[in-house]
Structure formats: structure tokens, C-alpha cells
Amino acid sequence: MTNVPVEGIAIPDIAHPEPQNNWRKYFSFSTDHKVIGIQYLVTSFVFFLIGGLLSMVIRAELITPQADLIDRTLYNSMFTMHGTIMIFLWIFPSLVGLANYLVPLMIGARDMAFPRLNAAAFWMVPIFGILLMTSYFLPAGTAQAGWWSYPPVSTQNPTDSIITGEFVWILAVAISGVSSIMGAVNFVTTIVRMRAPGMTFFRMPAYVWTVFSAQIIQLAALPALTAGAIMLLFDAAAGTAFFNPDKGGNPVLFQHFFWFYSHPAVYVMVLPIFGVFSEIFPVYSRKPLFGYKVVAVSSLLITTVSVLVWVHHMYASNTPGWMRMLFMATTMLVAVPTGIKVFAWVATIWKGKLRLDTPMLFCLGALIMFVFAGITGVMLASVPIDIHVNNTYFVVGHFHYIVYGTITMGMFAAIYHWFPKMTGRMYYEGLGKLHFALAFIGVNLNFFPMHPLGLQGMLRRVSSYEPEYAFWNVVASIGAFLLGMSTIPFILNMVGAWVQGKPAPDNPWRAIGLEWLVSSPPPVENFEELPIVVSGPYGYGKSDPLVENAAALKEG
Amino acid sequence: MNLKTIAGIGVYIAILVATSIWVGQQAYGWLPPQASAESMLIDDLFSLFSAIGAFILLGITGLVLYTVFTQSVSRFDTSDGPHMEGNVKLEIFWTAVPLLLVFFLAAYSYQTYQQMAVRGPMDLVHLHHMPGTTPTAYAADLEPEPVEEVEVYAKQWAWSFRYPSAGVVSADLHLPVNKRVRLRMTADEVIHGFYVPAFRLKQDIMPKRTTEFEFTPVREGTYRLNDSQFSGTYFAIMTANVVVESPDSYRQWLASAAAQPAVPAENPAYSEYTNKRLKRFGGWKTIAPAPPPLVNALAEG
Ligand code: HEM
Ligand SMILES: [Cu+2]
Ligand SMILES: [Cu+2]
Numbered sequence: 001m002t003n004v005p006v007e008g009i010a011i012p013d014i015a016h017p018e019p020q021n022n023w024r025k026y027f028s029f030s031t032d033h034k035v036i037g038i039q040y041l042v043t044s045f046v047f048f049l050i051g052g053l054l055s056m057v058i059r060a061e062l063i064t065p066q067a068d069l070i071d072r073t074l075y076n077s078m079f080t081m082h083g084t085i086m087i088f089l090w091i092f093p094s095l096v097g098l099a100n101y102l103v104p105l106m107i108g109a110r111d112m113a114f115p116r117l118n119a120a121a122f123w124m125v126p127i128f129g130i131l132l133m134t135s136y137f138l139p140a141g142t143a144q145a146g147w148w149s150y151p152p153v154s155t156q157n158p159t160d161s162i163i164t165g166e167f168v169w170i171l172a173v174a175i176s177g178v179s180s181i182m183g184a185v186n187f188v189t190t191i192v193r194m195r196a197p198g199m200t201f202f203r204m205p206a207y208v209w210t211v212f213s214a215q216i217i218q219l220a221a222l223p224a225l226t227a228g229a230i231m232l233l234f235d236a237a238a239g240t241a242f243f244n245p246d247k248g249g250n251p252v253l254f255q256h257f258f259w260f261y262s263h264p265a266v267y268v269m270v271l272p273i274f275g276v277f278s279e280i281f282p283v284y285s286r287k288p289l290f291g292y293k294v295v296a297v298s299s300l301l302i303t304t305v306s307v308l309v310w311v312h313h314m315y316a317s318n319t320p321g322w323m324r325m326l327f328m329a330t331t332m333l334v335a336v337p338t339g340i341k342v343f344a345w346v347a348t349i350w351k352g353k354l355r356l357d358t359p360m361l362f363c364l365g366a367l368i369m370f371v372f373a374g375i376t377g378v379m380l381a382s383v384p385i386d387i388h389v390n391n392t393y394f395v396v397g398h399f400h401y402i403v404y405g406t407i408t409m410g411m412f413a414a415i416y417h418w419f420p421k422m423t424g425r426m427y428y429e430g431l432g433k434l435h436f437a438l439a440f441i442g443v444n445l446n447f448f449p450m451h452p453l454g455l456q457g458m459l460r461r462v463s464s465y466e467p468e469y470a471f472w473n474v475v476a477s478i479g480a481f482l483l484g485m486s487t488i489p490f491i492l493n494m495v496g497a498w499v500q501g502k503p504a505p506d507n508p509w510r511a512i513g514l515e516w517l518v519s520s521p522p523p524v525e526n527f528e529e530l531p532i533v534v535s536g537p538y539g540y541g542k543s544d545p546l547v548e549n550a551a552a553l554k555e556g
Numbered sequence: 557m558n559l560k561t562i563a564g565i566g567v568y569i570a571i572l573v574a575t576s577i578w579v580g581q582q583a584y585g586w587l588p589p590q591a592s593a594e595s596m597l598i599d600d601l602f603s604l605f606s607a608i609g610a611f612i613l614l615g616i617t618g619l620v621l622y623t624v625f626t627q628s629v630s631r632f633d634t635s636d637g638p639h640m641e642g643n644v645k646l647e648i649f650w651t652a653v654p655l656l657l658v659f660f661l662a663a664y665s666y667q668t669y670q671q672m673a674v675r676g677p678m679d680l681v682h683l684h685h686m687p688g689t690t691p692t693a694y695a696a697d698l699e700p701e702p703v704e705e706v707e708v709y710a711k712q713w714a715w716s717f718r719y720p721s722a723g724v725v726s727a728d729l730h731l732p733v734n735k736r737v738r739l740r741m742t743a744d745e746v747i748h749g750f751y752v753p754a755f756r757l758k759q760d761i762m763p764k765r766t767t768e769f770e771f772t773p774v775r776e777g778t779y780r781l782n783d784s785q786f787s788g789t790y791f792a793i794m795t796a797n798v799v800v801e802s803p804d805s806y807r808q809w810l811a812s813a814a815a816q817p818a819v820p821a822e823n824p825a826y827s828e829y830t831n832k833r834l835k836r837f838g839g840w841k842t843i844a845p846a847p848p849p850l851v852n853a854l855a856e857g
Contacts, residue, residue, distance in 0.1 A: 072789050072828075073840040141840035146786050152746045152763060153788050158841040245764040251747060252762070285627075287637035291647050316749060316760045316784070318767060325666055332658040339654040340647070346619055347646070352637040353629045364620060371616050375609035378658075382665040384598045384672060385605065388756040391749065391784045455586045457753025459782055462792035466780070510634065541639030 029123070031115035032524055033104050036122050038422060040097025041415070043126055047089035048408075050133075052484055054082040059446075059480035062473050067464040075463040076144035077136075077165070083147030084132065084169065088176045091269050091407055093125050096183050098414055099211045099272060101422065103187065105515035105522060106205050108196025108531040113189040121182035128175040135168040143169035146461060148258055151243040151251045155236045162237045170233045177226045184218035187211060196514070198533035198548075205513055205537040206289055206296055210275030213299035214268045221264040221307055228257025252317050259310035267306040270402060271299055273410035274341055277363050280417055281345050283511040284360035285352025288538035291344045298337035305334050315386050324383045331381035338374060342367070357509075358432030362413035365440045369405030373398055376451065391461075394454025400447040404483075409439065412490070419497070420504030424520045427501060431493040438486030445479025512539055512546055517553050527553045572615050580607030591754035591779055591800060593772040594672045598756045601668045605661070674757060674770055703770065704732060708741040709849065710748035710761050712787060713794040713825035716849035724813040726853040727821040728797040729781060731773050732806040739769045744846060749784030752798055758784050773800040789842040790825035797855060813853040822855060823848040 025035055026042070058078050061069045070078070100118065104111055112118045135142040142165035145154035154166050191212045195204070232254060234240040241247035243254045282289045289295060311319060311327040345367060354360070376398040379385050389395065412435070419427050449472035454460075458469045465473070507516040514531055515522070532548040539546065547553070583599075583606035590596050629635075706729065707718040717729045731737055741750060741761040750769065751758040754777075759769045783794040801809070825845040 067792070071839045072792070073842050076789060076791075077840075139841060144789070150747065150786070153786060156746070156788065156843050158843050245762065285637055286635070288639060288641050290640065291642040294642070294647055294651075316758050317747075318760065318762055318765070321669070325669065328665060329662045332662050335658050336651060336654050340651055342616065343650040344647075346616060346623075347640075347643075349620070349623050349627070351640070352623070352627055353633060353635060354624060354627045355631055355633075356624070356628055357631070364624065368617055368620060371613055375605075375613055378661065379602070379605045379609070382601065382605065382661065384601050384665055384668045387674070387758050388598055388602075388753075390758055391751075391786075452586055456588055457751075457780075457782070459751070459784055459792075461786045464792045538641075539639075541636040 029119055031111070031119050033100050033112045033115065033118060034422070034522065034526075036118055037097045037099075037101025039122055040093050040100060040125065043122075043129070044090050044093035044097060047085050047129055048094070049487065051082050051085035051090055052487065054078050054085070056480060056484055058082060059477040061463065062465070063477040065465050065467045065470055065473075072463045073141060073144060076461075077142040079461060080143050080146050080169075081132070084143070084173075085129075086403065087147060087265075087269075088173065089125070089129050089132075091403060092176070092180065094411055095214075095269065095272050095407075096121075096180075098276075098411070098418075099187060100183075102418065102515065103190060103208055103211055104194070105518070105526055106208050106513060107191065107194065107199055108514050108527065108533065109190060109194040110525045110527060110530075112186050113194055114186050117182050118186055121179045121186070124175055124179040124182075128172040128179075131168060131175070132172040135165040138163065138165055138168070141165050148262065149232065150258075151232060151235060151254050152245065154232065155244065157236065164236070166236055167233070170229050170236070174226055174229050174233075177222055177229070180218050181222055184215040184222070187215040188219065196527075196531045196533055198531075202293060202296070203533055203536050204296075205275075206278035206292065206299075207272065207275030209296040210271040210273075210278070210299045213303040214271040217264045217268050217303055217306060221261045224257050225261035225265075228254055228261075231257070252314070255314050255317055256310070259313045260307075263310040263313060264303075264306040266399075266402070267302055269407055271302065273366070273407050273414075274299065276410045276414045276417075277345055277367065278341075279513070280359050280363045280413055281348045282538050282540055283417075283509050284355045284357060284363075285349045286355075286540050287348055287352045288540050289344065290347035290350075291340075292536065292538060295341055295344045298340045301337040302334065305330060305337070309334065312381055312386070315383055316390050328381055328383050332378055335374065335378055342371060342374070357416075358427070358429060358436060359413040359417035361433065361436045362409050362416065362439075365436065366406050366409035366413065369401050369409070369443065373401035373406060376401070389454050391459060392454035393450040393458050393460055396460050397447050397450030397454060400450070401443075404447065405443050409443070412436075412439070415494075417509070418515075419494070420508045421515060421520050421522070423498050423501070424504050425497050425501030426504045426508065427493050427497040431489045431496075435486055435489040435493065438482060438489070442479050442483030442486050446476050446483050447479070449473070449476040449479070513537060514547070514553075517547065517550055519554055523554070529553060568618065572611055572618070575614060576607045576611040579610035580604065583607075587756075588753045589775065589777070591752075591773055591775040591777065592757065593774050594674060595754065595756040597668050597671055601665060604664065608657070608661070672771075674759070703736045703738045705738050705740065706731075708739050708750060708761070709743070710741070710750075710783070710787075710794075711744035711846045711849070712746060712843060713783070713790040713845055714821060714823050714849055715781065715783075715794065715796040716821065716851055717796075719810060722810045722814050724810055724853065725818065725849065725851045726813060727849070727851045727855040728799055728853065730799045730801065730806060730809055730853075732803045733776050733800050734772065734774055735803070736770060736772045741767045741769060746787050747785045748787050748794070749782075751782045751784035752779050753782070754779040755798075760785050773798075776800050776802065790828065790845060793824045793828070799856070809853070816852040818850040818852050819854070820848040821851045 026039055061075055140159045157164055191208060231242040235243050241249040243249045243251045245251060278289050278295055309327055309331040311323055312331045315324050380398060416427055416432055453469055453472045458465055504520045506520050518526060529549060529552040531553055534548050535544045535546055580603045583603040587599055709716045716725055716727060718725045743761040743763045745763055748761045749758060750761060755771060757771050759767060761767055777800055779798045781796045781798050783791060826848055829845050
């Protein structure tokens with residue numbers, strides 16, 4: 001088979017190794033974006049389970065005020081690895097996996113612009129994941145300085161060896177960065193150059209807009225983290241003094257490097273989930289996405305503002321007052337484009353014909369939890385309030401409503417929604433609803449108590465605490481165990497349905513979008529003939545055709 | 557829109573407003589006692605944010621639940637909803653309202669921050685020349701100058717406090733009530749954070765640098781000081797007491813402390829480090845705690 005020629009970009013003429021049509025293809029170096037997408041999703045889910053087990057240990061330790069379950073060094077490694085795994089090995093790769101699967105199908109392309117680069121970017125994920133896990137066998141154990149790894153704590157080394165947990169951590173994060181940049185180049189090129197005839201920017205599904213906006217952030221901001229990580233590596237291993245105050249370095253400099261990327265990174269994570277909401281609400285309400293153009297453009301606005309707010313993580317560092325005020329204003333501004341999206345989703349379901357299937361339930365739950373997180377986010381942006389709750393459980397509560405309540409729940413919605421397309425099988429609705437119920441109750445039981453705890457002054461990252469905080473901690477721990485259990489119906493559902501679920505029709509939800517015009521699962525090159533798009537992506541309630549040549553799209 | 561719809565919307569908004577005001581009042585109760593002048597300012601701001609937040613959260617949740625309960629159809633209903641693509645007026649409205657709200661909240665926070673003036677004279681130079689300056693509401697009744705000066709030392713993992721005027725070093729932070737205090741804070745190896753929940757105040761302390769920080773305690777009692785910036789293995793037990801007392805007992809305490817010889821302070825991190833019995837699963841090598849500080853006044857329970 002030939003590649004889709006991209007004008008002006010030289011693609012090496014590689015022969016697609018035709019993947020075998022069985023489970024073995026998922027263990028091979030396939031260059032099919034759909035296989036790679038599923039490889040990302042399954043790999044990241046395995047790490048999600050590992051990260052989840054670590055969080056159970058953390059919550060088990062915190063069920064009593066004393067540090068009586070595990071040693072403090074192990075505790076510190078637990079929260080460090082939990083955060084690192086969840087961000088770099090669950091959220092990022094699962095989102096990239098979803099985008100990998102969907103973007104070429106949604107824009108009418110036969111593959112990503114650079115299929116081999118795509119596969120290489122994927123294979124780096126298990127490699128750095130395993131690398132990170134090996135640090136459990138080092139004499140001083142894994143990294144223990146938290147997922148943000150601030151020096152000088154992160155450069156302190158109790159052993160004589162250069163190869164420490166921290167060293168491995170920095171290496172893993174750097175490899176993750178390289179993999180992400182490779183992915184970002186690929187996505188941006190694909191979306192700009194490989195859209196099917198007639199697929200103008202304003203005919204792209206909102207999901208593609210969000211992936212585009214998110215990947216631009218990667219290109220713009222990720223180099224800062226990589227630079228910071230390399231400087232940290234030199235400080236830790238070669239005795240340089242970029243961040244070492246003993247030799248005149250400045251530890252706050254690292255914080256700038258870190259947050260210059262890691263704040264925008266939260267939008268890299270959440271934007272595609274906004275895209276998922278924008279796809280799912282219309283389908284299950286049988287109405288077009290309300291204000292589609294504004295919703296699409298608001299993603300780019302978020303991209304722009306997101307690189308101007310990083311200092312809100314550093315209000316309590318030696319940040320002068322004028323800078324605190326400046327970044328307070330820019331941070332709060334983010335509420336405007338996100339507000340636009342929230343109102344648009346509510347208007348989309350308003351007066352709709354709602355079908356409460358599992359994907360819709362996950363999206364509705366995630367929407368409410370996102371609104372809650374947005375409100376606590378604006379509180380955190382306010383300097384006087386942040387001075388009190390910064391580095392307390394209030395912050396942990398806030399961002400878990402985002403990373404679990406919004407992003408992870410949205411990811412589950414996406415997996416259920418596109419599962420029939422990916423596998424050609426239907427999932428079990430009952431198990432899906434059970435999963436939603438357990439997860440929704442679990443998230444709220446687990447993360448809501450963190451807000452009162454933070455307001456009362458309980459700090460994050462503590463391995464023991466004052467007895468007065470015990471009540472809400474017990475509630476949170478119960479929620480955490482419930483949340484752990486909620487993944488069991490999900491696993492049963494996915495494995496069971498994939499093996500022996502009911503065969504899925506091409507378009508089980510009567511959705512509109514190019515991916516629903518091809519068979520389930522789609523053929524290797526997606527489209528026999530490239531689609532010719534003639535209308536926008538949300539024509540619910542109208543009977544306009546989406547493409548001119550629907551009959552010719554399917555292969556075989 | 558008919559009369560019934562308008563009345564319905566009116567009732568809904570009235571309920572929302574009433575509930576939000578109630579939530580704003582409740583918000584004070586979610587916080588520790590107010591032991592500093594600044595805490596009152598912050599709590600007022602937090603109460604306002606909570607009320608507005610409750611209005612938005614309950615408003616949107618209400619709309620969503622209403623739709624879910626009135627608009628659900630069976631899975632066999634294959635009809636489409638109305639083809640509504642958007643509404644320019646509505647979209648301008650819901651862009652403009654959050655924009656104005658955000659400007660208002662930022663301005664209000666800015667004003668509160670100015671009244672707090674926690675970062676000492678350096679910051680005031682910049683901020684007090686900006687437009688919209690209002691005089692300090694709560695701190696105004698308090699003695700403005702002179703301030704009480706205390707040096708704060710943080711190391712892995714112990715606090716100590718030096719009173720330069722009396723030549724005293726203490727393991728607890730003693731402060732006279734209703735008097736503005738200026739801390740000069742330094743750290744040894746890593747970044748620590750000065751945080752007293754009852755004061756609502758927090759400031760990172762950088763190694764090898766002096767960070768100035770000001771506030772006014774207004775309520776007698778003993779409060780807890782925490783380390784707020786993760787500082788390694790024994791981070792969780794790096795705490796100290798803050799004793800706010802009447803000027804008389806404060807002076808007495810200083811005088812009696814000055815008469816004491818300096819001895820090593822008790823140090824939970826150090827005892828845990830040396831107590832092998834506490835080693836549990838894990839037990840990796842760790843940075844050893846620095847020697848405990850020498851203090852004239854030991855911690856009081
Ligand atoms: C409405 C938009 C949002 C606002 C205004 C906001 C604001 C903030 C602020 C000011 C902080 C710093 C708190 C502190 O350090 O004391 C914070 C922390 C955090 N936020 Fe958000 N946020 C928003 C949305 C998000 C999103 C979309 C995500 C993630 C996908 C996110 C994830 C986080 C994380 C991970 C932290 C904690 C970082 C750390 O301390 O390690 N936030 N947020
Ligand atoms: Cu941020
Ligand atoms: Cu400390």
C-alpha cells in the first residue's frame with residue numbers, strides 16, 4: 001500500500017508492514033494509527049492500575065494520623081511515583097492514544113503524517129515506564145521529591161552512587177518529553193496537511209480542534225521542562241550549580257522552568273477531554289453542538305492564555321507582590337473561554353432528546369465535577385486565598401476533580417463511546433452503568449473531603465497528621481477503596497465484550513462524523529476512497545449528507 | 557416566553573441566591589480560628605468566593621438535572637432534537653458576564669492583598685502607589701510601628717526562633733498580641749515554608765537568603781506552625797508551637813528565657829531517625845537530620 005502523499009513534506013516510501021488480523025498485531029511494531037492508538041490506551045491503562053495501587057497504599061497510610069503502615073521514605077516515594085505515573089504514564093499516553101485512533105479517521109486521512117515516527121513515539125512509553133519502575137530496586141529507592149521534583153530536595157543524595165531514583169526519574173521524564181514532541185509534530189502536521197477534500201477548519205469536529213490546540217502547547221512549552229530537567233540532572237550528577245544555593249544557584253529558577261511547561265500541560269491534558277464532551281453531548285442529545293465555532297476557537301484562546309499563568313503555582317515562593325497580582329489576573333482570565341464551553345454544553349443538552357447510555361452518564365458526571373473544579377480553581381488563583389490553601393489538601397482536591405473527575409471520567413466516556421468502532425463489538429451496558437455509579441460516588445467521597453481538610457490546614461505530602469483531621473481522612477480513604485473497586489466492572493466489561501460481545505454495527509449511536517461511515521472496526525487504510533466532505537460535523541435534526549461519496553468509503 | 561416560565565425562572569434564581577448567601581455565611585465555619593488581622597481579610601474574601609461559586613455550581617447542576625429528568629427518552633426513540641446551532645446574543649452574554657465577574661474578583665482580591673501587606677516594606681513601595689489604594693481596614697486600629705522583629709531558622713527538620721533584642725533562641729515562636737511582627741526567615745539546606753493555619757499565612761523560606769514577612773496576631777492562644785514546602789523524609793513532623801500572649805507575659809517569658817543556658821532542642825525527626833525500632837517496610841537510606849538547634853527556651857508540650 002502507498003502512503004498518502006503530503007504536499008511539500010517528504011515521506012519515506014515505507015512499505016506498511018500489513019498487520020496480522022489478530023491480537024498479535026498489538027504486540028508488533030505496527031505503523032497503523034489505529035493499532036498504535038489501542039497500544040497507547042492499553043499500556044497507559046496498565047500504568048493507571050499500578051498508579052492506582054500506589055494511591056491505595058497512600059490512603060491506607062493516611063487512614064490513621066500516625067505514620068504506622070509504611071516507612072516515611074517509602075511513603076514519600078509512593079506519592080512521588082503515584083503522581084509521576086498518573087501524569088506521564090496514564091493521562092498523557094491515554095489521551096495521545098485516543099487522538100491517534102480518532103484524528104485521522106475524523107479528518108478523513110488514511111494514517112498520521114509520519115507513521116513510523118508515531119510508532120517510535122509509542123514504544124518509548126513502555127520503555128520509560130519500565131525504566132521508572134526499576135528504580136524501586138536502587139539502594140535509596142525511587143525518587144522521593146514529589147512529581148515536581150523541586151531542588152534542593154531533589155538533588156540531595158544519601159548514597160554514594162550517581163544512579164539514584166531521582167536520576168532515573170529525570171531520565172524518564174526527559175524521554176517522555178521526547179516522545180511527546182514527536183507526537184506533537186505528527187499531530188499538528190496531520191491536522192494541517194492531511195484533511196480530506198472539503199474538510200475545512202470550520203468543518204472539523206470540535207475534538208480535532210482541541211487536539212490541535214493541545215499539541216501546539218506541547219511544541220511551545222515542553223522544551224522548557226526538558227531544559228530544566230537536563231540542568232537538574234547536571235546539578236544532581238555532575239555538581240553544577242544552576243539551582244544549588246550553596247554555590248550561588250537559584251532553586252526558584254527551576255520552579256519557573258517546571259511550571260512554564262507544567263501549567264500549560266494541564267490544558268494539554270484537559271483540552272482533548274473538552275473535545276470528547278463536545279462530541280458526545282450532541283450524539284446523546286440528538287442536537288448540534290451549540291455555538292460550535294465559538295467552542296472551537298475558545299480552545300485556541302485557552303492555548304494562548306495558558307502560557308501566561310505559570311507563576312500562580314509559585315505565589316508563596318519569593319514572588320514579589322506585583323508579579324503575584326499580574327499572574328492572578330491572567331489566571332482568572334482562563335475562566336472565560338472555559339466558561340464559554342461549559343455554557344455551550346449545557347445549551348447543547350437543553351431541549352435535547354437525552355439517551356442516558358454509559359458514555360453520556362460519564363460526560364454528565366464529569367461536567368458537574370469540572371464546574372466544581374473550575375470554581376475552586378478561581379479561588380486558588382486569588383492570591384490571598386491561595387496564600388492560605390497553597391500546598392494543602394485543598395489543592396489536591398481541586399486538581400483531582402480535574403484529573404479524575406473530569407479527565408479520567410471523560411476518558412472512560414470516550415472509551416465506551418468509541419469501543420464499538422475500535423473493536424467491532426458492543427460493550428455491556430449494565431456493567432458500564434455500574435462502573436459509572438461506583439466511580440462517581442468514589443470520586444466525590446475520595447476528593448471532596450480534601451477541601452475541608454485543606455481549609456483547616458492539612459498539608460499535602462504529609463505521612464502523618466494531627467488527630468483533628470482524622471474524620472475527613474477516613475471518608476477519603478473509603479472513597480479511594482471504592483474508586484479502586486470501580487475499575488473491576490470496567491476491566492470485566494472491556495475484556496468480556498472484546499472477546500465475546502455482540503457484533504457492533506458501523507454506527508450504533510447514529511452519530512455524525514467520518515469515523516462512523518466506515519466499518520467497525522475500520523479497515524487498515526481507513527477509507528477506500530478519500531471522503532469528500534460537504535457539510536459541518538453536527539447536522540443533528542437536519543438531513544444534509546456529510547459527504548458526497550459515502551458509498552465509496554468502505555473497503556472490501 | 558409566557559408568564560409561567562418567567563415566574564419559574566424567578567423562583568429558581570431566588571432559591572439560588574438565598575442558598576448562595578447561606579453558603580457564604582457557612583464558609584467562615586470551615587476555617588480555623590481567626591488569630592491574625594490578615595485572617596479576617598482572607599476569610600471575608602473566601603466567603604464571597606464561596607457564595608459566588610455556590611451560585612454557579614448549583615445553578616448549572618440544577619439546569620443539568622432538570623434536563624436529565626425531563627428530557628430523557630427511551631433507547632428506542634430515534635427522533636432528533638431541534639436543530640439549534642447557536643444564538644449570538646446568548647453567546648455574547650455568557651462571554652461578557654464571566655469576563656466582568658472575573659475582573660471584579662481580581663480587583664477585590666487585589667484590594668484585599670494590599671490591605672494585608674504581608675511582604676514587608678519592599679512590596680509596599682510598589683503596591684501603595686497603584687490606583688485604588690484603600691486604607692487597611694482591620695489593621696488600622698492596631699499599633700502601626702514599631703514592629704517586633706524575630707529571626708526564623710529552618711533546617712532539616714527543626715524550627716528555631718531568635719529574638720535579637722533579647723539574645724534569646726527558642727524552640728517555640730512567642731509573639732505579643734496586637735502588635736505587628738516582622739519575621740526575617742532563612743533556611744539551611746532546602747526550601748521550607750512558614751505556615752500557621754490560624755493566621756492563614758504562608759511564605760516559602762529560601763536557603764541562603766533572607767525572606768521578610770509581616771503580619772499581626774490578634775488572638776491569644778497556642779497555634780501550630782507547619783512546614784508547608786515539602787522538605788524531605790521527616791517533612792510531616794517539622795512543626796512548632798506559636799504562642800500569642802499578652803505583652804506582659806511575653807516580656808516575662810523573654811526575660812526568663814534570657815536567663816537560661818542554651819541546650820539542644822528536642823527533635824522528633826532526630827529521635828525517629830535514630831530509633832531503629834520504627835523502621836518499617838521500606839526503610840531506604842535517607843538524609844540524616846541536622847543536629848538539633850541550641851535553644852534557651854525549650855518547647856512547651
Ligand atoms: C478553571 C481553570 C483552572 C484554574 C483557574 C486553576 C488554578 C489553579 C491554581 C491557581 C493552582 C495552584 C494552586 C497552588 O499551587 O496553591 C492550581 C493547581 C493545580 N491545578 Fe489547576 N486550575 C484550573 C484548571 C486546571 C486543570 C484543567 C487542570 C488539569 C488538568 C488543573 C490541574 C492542576 C494541578 C495538577 C495543580 C496542582 C499542581 C501542584 O501543586 O502540584 N487545574 N490550579
Ligand atoms: Cu497552573
Ligand atoms: Cu521543612
